[in-house]
Amino acid sequence: MASPTHKLPSLGYSYDALEPAISAQIMDLHHSKHHATYVANLNAALASYSSASVPDQIALQAAIKFNGGGHINHSLFWANLTPASSPDANPQAAPQLIKSIGETWGSVGGLQAAVKAAALGIQGSGWVWLVREQGGKAAGRGGLRIVPTKDQDPVVGGEIPIIGIDMWEHAYYLQARQFPLHYLNGKASYIDNIWSVINWKTAEERFLGGREEAFSVLKSSL
């Protein structure tokens, strides 16, 4: 039985639309090379999975987790970013979420400080996620948490991913001195600046919806 083929989702904006927070060169490489590679390797692993022997299937699971995680994480990431000029980049686009963030961290600034601490604590490659625990009633009921994940491990423990930030070096490293905002090894600056391109409208939708809505971006890329 042939497994469905996953496709690289298109971004809802052009590669240069997130400048100066994230350069066009980074976006281009990140989407057309890195994400495309995760998709290709996921499809290759899935294609050989169904006809493989059980030991070989088990051996393939690491590749499925890594590349499938890479596909999930990047798909969620692109959708929770938007040009700074968009009204969606304003936290006011997420009234219910902001209320809950206020209850948990005092303010958006409090959330940002907690996200930064978690992101800088990652020892290697990984992601930091704002998630909502599943189970509680959606709006205004708190249940928010910050979860760092390693490498391409996806958030699949039942939580609903709301905002994901890629902390792999390929997500920021190329912004060298000639850029208005430069990062290289300065990942703290990258974290500070990415908030200007966070898509709060998407975040609100994920916060109010269930896991199915949060992961809906994956269906459209099948």
Next chain:
Amino acid sequence: MASSLLRTSTSALRAATRSAKPVGAAGLAGTSFVRGKATLPDLSYDYGALEPHISGKIMELHHKNHHQTYVNGLNAAVEQIQEAQAKGDMAKAASFAPLLNFHGGGHINHSLFWENLAPSGKGGGGGPEGELAKEIDETFGGFEPLRKKMNAALAGIQGSGWAWLVQDGEKGGLSVITKANQDPVTGSLKPLLGIDAWEHAYYLQYQNRKAEYFDAVWNVVNWETVGKRMS
């Protein structure tokens, strides 16, 4: 220890694990610790000396910023462990173990890495010689199979990490292993040759084309250092 550069860090690590003497608590961290502080080792070649295989810009950032951060993090972790030990709070001391492993590993790995590189044609490149070459032939069937095996190991790392050619100090044999993040080579295994597969080691020059970096780095491997590390 395989590298003379590591003498300071070794004593710092030893200091971190030995039980603190109950002298005046305030002075303890200051005096006994400062002596064993890890420092950033100098490179024996210029930042630009590994070009075109590794750019001067990468080498400079990698040494002056990344490695320095590990040195600072190691010293901070050791200091915090000693302070907790001095207060008899072993649970708190133990809580710094991941930081000690990460920053201590980062310091050890990079110190070994700089020493097992050299400018192409000036100690770098070519292939293994003497006893090392013989061992590599016996284990891998030659230098080329070793290179392929190590490049495959590097390419297979899912995230940040290192690949190492190691020697088993007890059984003597060579093997290729990978380590996640900054986990150092430990136990009976002795690091002979390390290659950094973190994105910061190549991204400014090679971007996502990491296989090109893994191919190119062999032009600047210092085989004399690698051979000397083998016992």
